[in-house]
Amino acid sequence: MLKPIAAPPGRLVRSRLPAAPDAGRLTRLLDRRSIGIVTAVCCDCVANAKNEGLQSHLRQAMAQVGDDRTVVVETLVTAQQHLRRFQAQADEGQLSLIGHVVALFETYGLAIFPLLLINGRIAFYGGVPDVEVLKASLTKPPSP
Numbered sequence: 001m002l003k004p005i006a007a008p009p010g011r012l013v014r015s016r017l018p019a020a021p022d023a024g025r026l027t028r029l030l031d032r033r034s035i036g037i038v039t040a041v042c043c044d045c046v047a048n049a050k051n052e053g054l055q056s057h058l059r060q061a062m063a064q065v066g067d068d069r070t071v072v073v074e075t076l077v078t079a080q081q082h083l084r085r086f087q088a089q090a091d092e093g094q095l096s097l098i099g100h101v102v103a104l105f106e107t108y109g110l111a112i113f114p115l116l117l118i119n120g121r122i123a124f125y126g127g128v129p130d131v132e133v134l135k136a137s138l139t140k141p142p143s144p
Contacts, residue, residue, distance in 0.1 A: 030120070
């Protein structure tokens with residue numbers, strides 16, 4: 001079983017879910033105190049440029065506001081693989097967040113990726129936001 005890679009604070013970490021069902025790992029991605037990126041790099045050959053741009057701007061914004069949290073990066077396929085099991089243990093806020101992501105995906109498809117989650121809410125999707133936009137999102141309190 002692969003485990004998430006430990007990273008120094010403020011660094012990006014790619015968490016790989018094992019092939020065996022382990023919905024508990026999605027908790028890190030959907031936690032109200034976390035920063036997560038869901039990427040479609042597994043499904044879209046041009047997604048990498050947007051991912052790199054988002055990660056670069058996010059690192060800059062985090063440095064400017066003094067945020068040293070680890071960023072969890074998951075692929076769409078990996079997240080979908082364990083979503084059903086996770087929903088059984090998710091709280092109301094997490095279920096609402098999942099519902100919003102699913103609705104966006106059903107409406108816009110792969111265009112919503114990369115999807116940035118900050119403090120339990122969708123902060124941005126479908127492109128690379130400006131550093132100032134990211135700083136504002138990073139300083140919002142966690143969702144209730």
